[in-house]
Amino acid sequence: MDKNKIQHHIEKYKSLPGGLLPLMHAIQDELGYIPEETYPLISQEMSLSVAEIHGFVSFYHHFRTKKTGKNIIQVCRAESCQAMNSKSIEIYLKDKLGIDYHEMTEDQKFSLEPVYCLGNCACSPSIMINDDVYGRVDKEKIDKLIKDIE
Amino acid sequence: MTIKIYVPIDSTAQSLGANEVAIAIELEAQKRNLEIELVRNGSRGLFWLEPLVEVLHNGDRVAYGPINEGDVKSLFDSKFYEGGKHDKYLGKTDEIVWLKNQERLTFARVGITDPLSLDDYLDHQGFEGLKKAINLEPQNIVDEVKDSGLRGRGGAAFPTGIKWQTVLDTESTQKYIVCNADEGDSGTYSDRMIMENDPFVLIEGMIIAGLAVNADHGYIYLRSEYPHALDVLNQAIKIVEDNNYLGKNILNSNKNFTLEVRRAAGAYICGEETSLLESLEGKRGLVRYKPPLPAIEGLFGKPTVVNNVISLATIPIILSKGAQYYADFGVGRSKGTLPIQLAGNLKQTGLIEKAFGITLRELLYDFGGGSATGKKIKAVQVGGPLGAFISEENFDIELDYEAYSKLNAVVGHGGIVAFDEDVNMAEMARYSFEFCAIESCGKCTPCRIGSTRGMEVIDKIVAKDEQPKNVALLENLCDTMVNGSLCAMGGMTPFPVMSALKYFPNDFGVESKPSET
Numbered sequence: 298m299d300k301n302k303i304q305h306h307i308e309k310y311k312s313l314p315g316g317l318l319p320l321m322h323a324i325q326d327e328l329g330y331i332p333e334e335t336y337p338l339i340s341q342e343m344s345l346s347v348a349e350i351h352g353f354v355s356f357y358h359h360f361r362t363k364k365t366g367k368n369i370i371q372v373c374r375a376e377s378c379q380a381m382n383s384k385s386i387e388i389y390l391k392d393k394l395g396i397d398y399h400e401m402t403e404d405q406k407f408s409l410e411p412v413y414c415l416g417n418c419a420c421s422p423s424i425m426i427n428d429d430v431y432g433r434v435d436k437e438k439i440d441k442l443i444k445d446i447e
Numbered sequence: 448m449t450i451k452i453y454v455p456i457d458s459t460a461q462s463l464g465a466n467e468v469a470i471a472i473e474l475e476a477q478k479r480n481l482e483i484e485l486v487r488n489g490s491r492g493l494f495w496l497e498p499l500v501e502v503l504h505n506g507d508r509v510a511y512g513p514i515n516e517g518d519v520k521s522l523f524d525s526k527f528y529e530g531g532k533h534d535k536y537l538g539k540t541d542e543i544v545w546l547k548n549q550e551r552l553t554f555a556r557v558g559i560t561d562p563l564s565l566d567d568y569l570d571h572q573g574f575e576g577l578k579k580a581i582n583l584e585p586q587n588i589v590d591e592v593k594d595s596g597l598r599g600r601g602g603a604a605f606p607t608g609i610k611w612q613t614v615l616d617t618e619s620t621q622k623y624i625v626c627n628a629d630e631g632d633s634g635t636y637s638d639r640m641i642m643e644n645d646p647f648v649l650i651e652g653m654i655i656a657g658l659a660v661n662a663d664h665g666y667i668y669l670r671s672e673y674p675h676a677l678d679v680l681n682q683a684i685k686i687v688e689d690n691n692y693l694g695k696n697i698l699n700s701n702k703n704f705t706l707e708v709r710r711a712a713g714a715y716i717c718g719e720e721t722s723l724l725e726s727l728e729g730k731r732g733l734v735r736y737k738p739p740l741p742a743i744e745g746l747f748g749k750p751t752v753v754n755n756v757i758s759l760a761t762i763p764i765i766l767s768k769g770a771q772y773y774a775d776f777g778v779g780r781s782k783g784t785l786p787i788q789l790a791g792n793l794k795q796t797g798l799i800e801k802a803f804g805i806t807l808r809e810l811l812y813d814f815g816g817g818s819a820t821g822k823k824i825k826a827v828q829v830g831g832p833l834g835a836f837i838s839e840e841n842f843d844i845e846l847d848y849e850a851y852s853k854l855n856a857v858v859g860h861g862g863i864v865a866f867d868e869d870v871n872m873a874e875m876a877r878y879s880f881e882f883c884a885i886e887s888c889g890k891c892t893p894c895r896i897g898s899t900r901g902m903e904v905i906d907k908i909v910a911k912d913e914q915p916k917n918v919a920l921l922e923n924l925c926d927t928m929v930n931g932s933l934c935a936m937g938g939m940t941p942f943p944v945m946s947a948l949k950y951f952p953n954d955f956g957v958e959s960k961p962s963e964t
Contacts, residue, residue: 314747315709317729322671322710356731356888359671359713375633376828379878380791380866381819413715413832413882414631415672416639417459418790418864419494419797428674432462 302327303335307342317343317353321360330361366401366408368446370394371425374411377418381433386422387411389436393443406447450476450483450528451503456562457490457643458675459636464515465498471519472500479523489644491558492798493545501540504530510537545814550776551800552784553761554637557644562679565686568647574692576763580655581700588659589615592762594770596782601627601718601755602830602859603935604848610752613742614660617750622662624653625727625746625753628669628676629711629718632831634790634862638756640798642669642676645760646683650706652759654693655766656752657704665706666746668723671713680708715832715886719934720753722888733890734934755860757786776802781847781858791828791864792818808842811865822867826875826951830859832882833939835946836872855942872951876944877905883940893928894937900924901944908955918957921948 306323310316320339324331331354340347354360372387394402394409401408417423420432426442434442454460454469469485476483493499499512500522509530511522518535525533537543551557560567568574580588593608614622626649630638641649653665669677684706687693695703709727711717717726721735724746745751761783765773774782781803787810789796794816811817811824818824826836835856844850851858866875880901887894901924907917925941932938948955 315727315729318709318712318726322712352731353729357712357714359711376832376875376878377634377790377862377864379875380864380870412672412713413886414633414635416630416636416670417462418634418636418788418862420459420462420497421791423462425672430458430462432459 300338303338304342307339311342317345317350321354325360330364333362364401364405366405368406368427369408369410371410371412371415373413373415373417373421373423373425375414375418377414378422381421383422386424386434386436386439390424390439393439407443448482450481451486452483452528453486453488453501453503453508455490455497455499455558456487457497457640458673459494460490460497460499461675463497463513467516468498468500468514468519471516472522475519475523481523481528483528486561488560489556489558489562490640491540491546492554492640493543493795494797495795496537499537500527502528502530504528508540510540510543511535512537545795545797545799548814549800550784550802552764552773552776553641553648553757554645554786554798554800555764556648557640557798560645562644562646563682563686565647565690568645572767573647574651574763576766577651577654577692578698579766580658581698581702583658585615585659585661588655588766591766591770592659595765595773596770596777596780597758597761597765597773598781598848599755600757600761600785600860602632602857604858607754607758610742610754611656611659613740614662614750614752617743619750621664621747621749622660623746623749623751624656624660624662624665625720625724625751626653626665626667626759627718627720627723627753627755628667628673629723630670630673630756630860631715631718632833632860632862634828634864635788635831635860636790637786637788637798637861639673639676640786641756641760642673643679646679647687648760648763649680649756650683650687650693652762653706654697654704655762656754656759658702660750660752662750662752663703663705665704666727667706667708668711668717668727669708670711677708677710684708714888715882716888716934716936719936722934723753724751731888733888734936736933757860778802778804778845778847779849781849785846785858785861787846787861787863789815789863789865792820792824792867793865794819803847804845806843806845807837807863810846810863811842815865818865818867820867820869822869824865825868825870826866826872826947828864828866828875828943829862830857831862832879833857833935833942834859834862835942836875836950837946838950840950855946857939857942872947872954873905873909873956874954876947876955877902879940879943879947880905883936887936891931891933891937893931894933894940897924897928897932897937898940901928901940905944905955908957911956914957918948 310320496512598604717732722732726732883898
């Protein structure tokens with residue numbers, strides 16, 4: 298963990314009202330996750346207890362405290378996608394990558410996460426790879442997307 | 448002469464390959480030595496036709512869609528830039544029936560303009576509402592909003608003007624405008640469309656809200672699943688600031704309003720207004736007790752207007768065209784228009800802005816074209832994951848807050864998700880509880896524990912384990928959740944559950960319909 302980097306973000310958000318939320322985003326954007334080792338430093342600088350920081354981070358699905366794969370694949374599990382058989386997409390992806398939700402492939406290339414709505418409901422089923430959404434996905438489309446990344 | 452071509456930049460259009468189409472068009476034009484101007488416009492919301500490519504021909508926009516990369520060469524071969532015929536030719540965009548049969552007020556510009564062109568915005572009545580508001584007294588602005596009959600489009604349908612009045616009447620040196628852009632309901636995407644495709648209208652609405660209640664700072668609490676909207680909003684705020692519509696001394700009026708976007712972090716509950724405020728304050732998104740109302744003690748304890756994206760984006764047209772113009776649309780106490788979003792298993796999905804009063808049957812069949820799979824539509828969930836499932840016997844009820852409320856259903860944020868006959872409604876009811884268990888903030892017992900117990904009871908009913916006793920228990924549990932939960936998460940999860948059981952008892956293996964709850 299690069300303490301200076303964390304310190305830099307803390308300086309930016311320390312005096313901002315409600316700054317913990319953007320601070321945690323900044324750390325996760327930089328490192329890919331929020332290492333628990335950062336808690337004591339954040340605690341000291343933001344005048345919060347370590348327990349409060351743990352409580353905050355663990356509340357939000359978006360924040361992670363473990364390293365993830367280089368690419369994060371989010372599969373929409375919400376109703377609109379269910380209506381277009383997203384279940385088969387879930388099963389296919391888990392099987393293809395050999396991992397379950399919240400896990401990372403051995404080569405650390407992919408992590409798989411469930412998501413509840415990507416706002417792409419007009420073109421269900423949808424998945425998101427990093428910051429890009431893909432609509433009306435099927436097995437062939439998934440094969441192609443994964444092959445392109447590999 | 449330069450040829451003007453439009454390829455949408457909306458993220459759903461992108462999810463279907465719009466960026467690749469745009470690149471292919473530029474390359475093909477270069478190859479043929481054609482001079483083009485490529486505009487990345489917003490989406491018209493006809494998502495079954497996306498990517499929808501348009502070309503300006505003799506003053507009209509002509510549409511082709513859905514276009515994929517592979518179609519681009521043949522589009523040029525057929526001289527689409529002169530309005531030439533092609534398999535994917537759709538005629539003049541404005542004449543497409545799906546679009547023509549709408550009443551687009553909030554979405555008037557969406558799909559037409561370049562989302563980040565201020566000139567385009569100004570050419571299409573942009574900032575006319577603000578220019579009117581800036582010369583009015585705060586009370587006059589609030590009165591205008593009250594008279595329009597606008598009700599919160601996020602789902603709760605509380606009259607927007609009354610909320611504003613409370614904030615205006617509460618004395619404080621600091622007040623806030625908070626835009627709830629945590630659009631978490633499945634089947635909804637109208638907030639996203641506004642933010643990506645016409646961000647200036649939301650900003651304009653927020654500035655007017657600030658003028659109306661004497662607030663000088665606003666926050667847009669944006670869900671983290673919308674990275675494209677984040678980027679567009681930040682760019683739009685910068686453009687508006689640089690042109691003196693936002694910041695200090697707006698349009699030389701001595702009035703100030705500043706605005707920032709805060710990214711949410713993937714908690715559905717933060718769409719609930721008090722949970723959202725906690726999150727904005729940098730805390731766990733635990734729901735607050737009410738009272739005090741956020742309008743009196745909201746963000747950082749200050750009087751705060753919390754409005755949904757669509758409510759705020761509708762303010763400019765109410766101000767520019769007048770309250771009466773808006774109130775003339777709609778039925779009963781549901782005045783104005785609702786941006787309806789067709790989703791799930793339908794042939795023709797997309798955004799339909801219509802006056803209240805349209806029926807589900809018209810939406811599903813006239814607009815939606817029936818199910819995508821060609822099978823019978825069995826159930827429709829209206830209003831997101833906390834909305835009831837509607838069965839065919841109620842497809843003819845007019846979309847209206849009060850009529851839906853009589854059905855124990857909600858219009859909500861206007862999301863409509865259709866399911867064909869392959870759906871098992873007991874599984875959907877179980878999923879409603881599962882979702883509630885995943886997303887509950889945990890503050891109140893009925894929601895935190897009731898959701899998990901609910902899944903177990905449904906499993907027992909389906910397994911025919913002491914079925915009559917467990918059906919009664921489920922009804923009892925739902926009653927406790929409806930009446931004992933702190934907010935809509937626990938309080939409305941029973942809506943989809945009980946509607947599934949009531950209209951589709953066979954899916955639960957239950958022979959007779961349960962009693963009314």
